Amino acid sequence: xxxxxxxxxxxxxxxxxxxxxxxxxxxxxxxxxxxxxxxxxxxxxxxxxxxxxxxxxxxxxxxxxxxxxxxxxxxxxxxxxxxxxxxxxxxxxxxxxxxxxxxxxxxxxxxxxxxxxxxxxxxxxxxxxxxxxxxxxxxxxxxxxxxxxxxxxxxxxxxxxxxxxxxxxxxxxxxxxxxxxxxxxxxxxxxxxxxxxxxxxxxxxxxxxxxxxxxxxxxxxxxxxxxxxxxxxxxxxxxxxxxxxxxxxxxxxxxxxxxxxxxxxxxxxxxxxxxxxxxxxxxxxxxxxxxxxxxxxxxxxxxxxxxxxxxxxxxxxxxxxxxxxxxxxxxxxxxxxxxxxxxxxxxxxxxxxxxxxxxxxxxxxxxxxxxxxxxxxxxxxxxxxxxxxxxxxxxxxxxxxxxxxxxxxxxxxxxxxxxxxxxxxxxxxxxxxxxxxxxxxxxxxxxxxxxxxxxxxxxxxxxxxxxxxxxxxxxxxxxxxxxxxxxxxxxxxxxxxxxxxxxxxx
Numbered sequence: 461x462x463x464x465x466x467x468x469x470x471x472x473x474x475x476x477x478x479x480x481x482x483x484x485x486x487x488x489x490x491x492x493x494x495x496x497x498x499x500x501x502x503x504x505x506x507x508x509x510x511x512x513x514x515x516x517x518x519x520x521x522x523x524x525x526x527x528x529x530x531x532x533x534x535x536x537x538x539x540x541x542x543x544x545x546x547x548x549x550x551x552x553x554x555x556x557x558x559x560x561x562x563x564x565x566x567x568x569x570x571x572x573x574x575x576x577x578x579x580x581x582x583x584x585x586x587x588x589x590x591x592x593x594x595x596x597x598x599x600x601x602x603x604x605x606x607x608x609x610x611x612x613x614x615x616x617x618x619x620x621x622x623x624x625x626x627x628x629x630x631x632x633x634x635x636x637x638x639x640x641x642x643x644x645x646x647x648x649x650x651x652x653x654x655x656x657x658x659x660x661x662x663x664x665x666x667x668x669x670x671x672x673x674x675x676x677x678x679x680x681x682x683x684x685x686x687x688x689x690x691x692x693x694x695x696x697x698x699x700x701x702x703x704x705x706x707x708x709x710x711x712x713x714x715x716x717x718x719x720x721x722x723x724x725x726x727x728x729x730x731x732x733x734x735x736x737x738x739x740x741x742x743x744x745x746x747x748x749x750x751x752x753x754x755x756x757x758x759x760x761x762x763x764x765x766x767x768x769x770x771x772x773x774x775x776x777x778x779x780x781x782x783x784x785x786x787x788x789x790x791x792x793x794x795x796x797x798x799x800x801x802x803x804x805x806x807x808x809x810x811x812x813x814x815x816x817x818x819x820x821x822x823x824x825x826x827x828x829x830x831x832x833x834x835x836x837x838x839x840x841x842x843x844x845x846x847x848x849x850x851x852x853x854x855x856x857x858x859x860x861x862x863x864x865x866x867x868x869x870x871x872x873x874x875x876x877x878x879x880x881x882x883x884x885x886x887x888x889x890x891x892x893x894x895x896x897x898x899x900x901x902x903x904x905x906x907x908x909x910x911x912x913x914x915x916x917x918x919x920x921x922x923x924x925x926x927x928x929x930x931x932x933x934x935x936x937x938x939x940x941x942x943x944x945x946x947x948x949x950x951x952x953x954x955x956x957x958x959x960x961x962x963x964x965x966x
Contacts, residue, residue, distance in 0.1 A: 462492065462496075463489050463492035463493045463496055463498070463501065466485055466486075466488050466489035466492055467486070467489045467721070469485050470482050470485040470486040470489060471620070471621060473662050474620055474622055474663055474890045475622070475625075475658075475663045476660065476661070476662050476663070477662030477663055478894075479516075482512070483509060483512065483513070486505050486508060486509055487505075487509060487535070489505050490502050490505035490506055499532050499535070499536055499795070500532075500533075500536060500540050500542055502532060503529045503532045503533055503542040503543060503545075503546070504542055504876075505527035506525045506526070506528050506532070507525075507529050507542065507545045507546055507548075507549075507624075509522075509525040510522045510523070510524075510526035510529060511526075511548065511549060511552075513525065514526075514549060514552065517676035518712065519948065520543055521551075526549050526741060529542070529545075529546050540577070541573060541574065541577040541579040541582055542915075543573055544569070544570040544571075544572075544573030544574050544577075544579065544582045544586065544722050545570070545582055547566050547567075547569055547570040547573075547586075548566075548567075548585060548586070548589065549568055549835055550566045550642075551563050551566045551570070551586075551589045551593075552575060552589075554566060554680070555589070555592065555593060555596065555813075556677045558594045558596075558763075558764065560592075560594075560597050561591065561597075562591045562597075563592075563593040564590055564594065564689075567582065567586045567587075567589035567590040567593060568586070568590055568903075569590075569763070570582060570585070570586035571583055571586035571590060572585055573586075573805075574586055579712060580618045580619055581620055581623045582621065583610075583612045583613070583617075583723065584610040584614065584619055584627060585610075585623060585627070587606045587607070587609055587610040588606070588607055588610040588627055588631065589629060590603075590606045591603040591604060591605070591606035591607035591610070591634075592607070592630075592634060593604065593606075593753070593878030595607075595634065595638060595766075596764070596765070596766070596804075598765065598801035600638055600801065600802055600804075601641075601832065603642065604643065604764075605636075607631055607634065607676050608643075610627060610631075611627065611631055611647065614627050614628060614631075614650075614937070615650055616643055616917045622663075622948055624654070625654075625663055625664035627668045628647065628650070628651040628654065628664065628668075629651070629664055629668075629671075630812075631643075632644055632647050632648055632651065632667075632671045633645050635647065635769075636671070636674065637766045637770070638766060638804060638807075639769070639802055639804035639805075639806040639807040639810075640804055641678075641804070641806045641842060643929060644671070644675065645675055648668070648672060648675060650802055650833060651668045651671070652668055652672060655668045656816040662784075665692075665728055666692045666700070666703065667692070667702070668692075669688045669689065669691050669692035669703070670688075670689060670692045670702045670706055672685075672688050672702050673685040673686070673688040673689040673692065673703075673706045673710075675704060675706065676688060676833055677706070677709070677710060677869035678842070678843075678844050678847075679843050679844065679878050680843075680844070680845040680846060680881075682710055682713070682714065682882055682883060683883075685706070685710055686707060686710045686711075687709065688706060689703050689704075689706040689707045690703070690758065694712045695709070700730045700916055701728075701730030701731050702727075702732055704723045704724075704726045704727035704730060704732065705723070705724070705727040705732050705734065705737060706729060706735070707719075707723045708720045708721075708722075708723030708724040708737055708738075708741075711723060712737060712740060712741050712744060713846070713882075713884055713886075713887075714883050714884065714885060715744075715884070715885030715889075715961065717741065717744065717745055717957075720737075720741050721741065721795065724737060724738045724741065727843055728797045733758070735754060735755070735758045736755055736758065736770075737776065738754065738756070738777070739751045739752075739754040739755040739777070739778060740777070741814055742754065742849055743777075743778055743781055743920045744886055744919070744920035744921060745750065745953070745954055745957065746917055746919075746920055746921075746922070746952075746953030746954060747953075748778070748781055748782040748921075748922035748924075748925070749782065751778045751781070751782070752782045752784070753777055755771070755774060755775045755778050755779075756775075758771060759771055759772075759791075765798060765801070766802070768794070768798065769795065769798050769799075769802060769807065772791050772792075772795040772814075773795070773796060773810050773813075773814055774786075775791045775818065776788045776791045776792055776814045776818065777814075777817070779791065780817060780818065780821050780925070781920070781921060781922060781925045782922055782924065782925070783925060783928070783945035785818070785821050785822055785926040786813075786857055788817075788818050788821065789822065791814075792814050792815055792818045794808050795811055795814065796811055796815070797812075799874065801810045805838060805841070805842065806838075806842060807935070809835055809838030809839050809842060809844075809847070810835075812831045812834040812835035812922070813831075813832070813835040813839075813847065813850070813851055813854075814840060815828075815831040815850070816828045816831035816832035816835055816854055816855075816858075817854055819831060820832075820854055820857060820861070825857075825858040825859075825862050826858075826862070829855065829858045829859075829862075830860045832851050832854050832855045832858065833855070834916050836851045836852045836855065839851060845882065846878070846879075846882055846884060846887075849874075849875040849877070849878035849879055849882075849884075849887070850875070850887070851875055852871045852872070852875040852878075853871070853872060853875045853887075853890070853891060853894070855873065856868040856869070856870075856871035856872040856894070857894070857929070859871060869895070872891050872894055872895050873895075873902070875887075875891055876888060876891040876892070876895075879891065885961070885966065886918065886919045886920060887919070888966070889915040889916075889918045889919045889960075889966035890915065890916060890919035890921070891917065891918040893911075893912045893913070893914075893915030893929075894929065894953055896908060896911075896912055905947045906944060906947055906948075906965075910940050910944050910947070911945060911965065912930065913930070913937060913940040913941060913944060914944050914956060914960055914965060914966070915960070916929065916930075916957070917941065917944070917953055917956055917957060917960075917966070918957040918960045918961065918966045919966075920963075923937045923938055923941060941953075941956075944956055
C-alpha cells in the first residue's frame with residue numbers, strides 16, 4: 461500500500477475510534493513518504509503523530525515525533541505549509557502554561573503561513589487557536605470572531621474529516637466554558653447533523669452526545685439528557701469522563717445519590733475533575749462541611765478566569781448552605797467582577813441568581829427580590845426551567861420574609877410543580893419542607909415540624925441552614941434531628957434521607 465493510501469487508512473481508523481491503529485498506520489505512512497523521497501509529506505505525518513500523542517498525555521513520544529518533524533524541515537530548508545503546522549504544538553504548550561500572548565503570536569504566524577499556501581486545515585486551526593488565546597485574556601467577542609471565521613470552513617465542508625471534528629468539538633467546549641449558550645446550541649446542532657450523515661463514525665459522536673446532553677439538561681429534558689450521556693460513554697473513551705460527569709449531575713438532581721456517587725468516581729478515574737458536582741452531592745447528602753472543604757480546595761487550586769466562573773456559583777450555594785454568608789458574599793463579588801468580561805446572557809442570569817440568594821441570606825429581602833426578578837426573566841428567556849424554578853423558591857422565601865404569604869405560596873407552589881415534572885425529588889422535598897405540605901397519612905411517628913425538618917435534611921441542608929429557613933434556633937433543630945433519628949431508627953443523616961425516600965415521606 462502506498463503512502464497516500466496509508467494516510468487514508470489512518471484517517472478511517474481514527475474516525476472509527478481505533479486510536480492505536482491510527483497511530484500505527486500513520487507511522488507506516490511517514491516511513492513510506494521518506495522512502496519515496498517526499499520528506500515534507502513525511503513531516504505532516506510526524507506532526508499528526510506528535511499532536512495526537514501530546515493530547516493523549518504521552519509527552520515523550522510526542523516530543524520525539526515533533527522533534528523529528530522539525531529536523532526534517534530544517535534539513536529541507538525551504539518554505540512550506542508544514543512550517544505552520546509545526547508551530548501549533550507550541551501554541552498548545554503556551555496556552556497550557558497561560559502564556560496567552562505567546563500562544564496568540566505563534567498562532568498568528570501559523571495562520572499567515574496557512575493563508576500564503578492556501579492550506580485550509582492549517583488556517584482554520586490557527587484562527588481557532590488565535591481566538592482561544594484572545595478569549596482566555598478576556599477578549600471574548602474578539603476571540604469568538606476569529607473562531608466563527610474558522611467555523612465557516614468547517615460547516616462549508618472545506619476541511620479534512622479529522623480537523624472538522626476537532627474544531628467542532630473544540631469550539632463547542634469553548635462556547636460552553638464562556639457561557640455562550642446560543643453559539644453552543646448552534647454549533648452542537650451542526651455537529652449533530654455532521655455525525656448523523658456518517659452513522660459509522662465513532663471518533664466525535666461521543667463528544668457530540670455529551671454536548672447534546674448538557675443542552676437537554678438545561679432545557680429540562682432530563683430523561684433524554686441521561687440517555688444521551690449514557691450513549692456518549694459507550695461510544696468513545698475520550699468522551700467517557702465527560703459523559704460520566706454529566707450522568708452524575710443528572711442523577712444528583714434527581715435525588716439518585718448512589719448512582720451519582722458511582723458516576724462521579726468513575727469520571728474521576730477517567731481523568732475528569734468531579735467538582736463541583738461531587739461537592740454539591742455531599743451537600744445534598746447532608747455533609748455540609750465535607751462539601752465546603754472540597755469546594756474551598758478546588759477553588760484555591762483554580763486560577764484560570766473561566767474555570768473560576770464555572771466554580772463560583774456552586775461555591776456560593778455551598779457557603780450559604782453551611783451558614784458562611786461572608787464567604788458567599790466574597791465569591792458573589794468576584795463573580796460579578798468577572799462576568800462583564802465574559803458578556804454572556806447565561807452568566808448574567810447566574811450572577812443575578814446568586815446575588816439574590818446572597819442578599820436574602822444577609823437579611824435584605826427587598827434587594828434580593830430585585831436581583832431574583834432579573835434572574836427569573838433571564839432563565840425564562842434561556843428556557844431553563846429548573847434554574848427558573850430554583851429562583852422562584854428564593855422569591856417565595858423573600859416574599860415570606862416581607863410578610864407577603866400569599867405571593868410566597870404562589871411562588872413555591874409553581875416551583876414545586878416544575879420540580880415534580882422534571883423529577884427533581886430533592887427540590888420537591890425542600891419546597892414541601894418550606895410549605896409544610898406533602899405529608900402522607902402515615903408520618904411514621906413524626907410530628908409535622910419533624911417532617912418539615914426531615915425534608916430539609918433530605919434536601920441536603922445543614923442544621924444551621926434549616927434553622928435559618930424555619931426561623932428557629934439551631935439548638936431546636938438539633939433536638940428535632942435527634943428525635944427524627946430515634947423515631948426512624950436512623951444513625952445518620954444519609955440513613956434518615958434514605959428512609960424518607962423509601963417510605964415516601966418526601
